[in-house]
Amino acid sequence: MMNGRVDLHVHSSHSSDGDFPPAALLRMAKESGLRAISIADHDTVEAYPDALEDSEKAGVELIPSIELTTLYERREFHLLLPFVRWTSPTLKRILATVTCARMEEAKERVARLKELGFEIDWDEVIRETKGRPPLGVSIAQILIDKGRKKKIPSLQKYYEGENRLFAPYFFYKDYFLEEGPAFVPKRTVSLLDVLDLMDGDGAVPVLAHPGAYFERATKEDLAVLKGRGLVGLEVYSSYHDAGQIRMYKAVAEEMDLVVTAGSDFHGRIKPHVVFGRLREGTYRMVEELKARRRG
Helix, strand or coil: CCCCEEEEEECCCCCCCCCCCHHHHHHHHHHCCEEEEEECCECCCCCCCHHHHHHHHHCCEECCCCEEEEEECCEEEEEECCCCCCCCHHHHHHHHHHHHHHHHHHHHHHHHHHHCCCCCCHHHHHHHCCCCCCCHHHHHHHHHHHHHHHCCHHHHHHHCHHHHCCHHHHHHHHHCCCCCCCCCCCCCEEHHHHHHHHCCCCCCCEECCCCCCCCCCCHHHHHHHHHCCCCEEEEEECCCCHHHHHHHHHHHHHHCCEEEEECCECCCCCCCCCCCCCCCCEHHHHHHHHHCCCC
């Protein structure tokens, strides 16, 4: 039962920066020969339970999950919760806090951009993101789309050469990181608190893309998180180069963390991430996560 390819980190249109509804993702998974996928939307479980019905129709196993935005050591860490109980009262309380914090953060980002002279307003952003808490890259994409049509000089560099492929992320780095002119301090929940609260509630905590530029998870970080209930590490990720994969794989094996694989597919905001191209995800990862599930 260990055979079959999987992708344990994909986003649906229920994420503010995702394009495809769950049913479409599951059809794509079937066409790509995937045995299982995990829809892990940003700070929401709105895809469930309808997505489970879609999985039965498509004949592809769906592992319920979420990607929670958390803070650890003043850095933004993304926590995946495969096998999460999407009706859990504990999770609902966490999500209420995260949603409120992310909305306020996004409003402040938009206000800072307006102060810098960019043509953008909150009503426009919330309309484009369908009322969901907008990520920084979602705000950037809205602005870049407008700038492309109006040829705004301050945005032209994001349309040149290779910049076009990663434009929202370059804008994020230029404006929203701590040294950027539109920086807003993070206010979301503590990663350690989430690990404590979700302990025994059915989910199996996995740290997403530990090598991402905003996380930069060290071995020391992972030792602390492991002690607080972290079970898995997303070693194979579109954020990681070959060196990072080797390093995090070695750390995961040393610490007895389950090695997982997730493409972090979104759609047009990450055109370099092609659905179904992830080769390293195997069903063995699913079995190992299941074996460590508590509650």
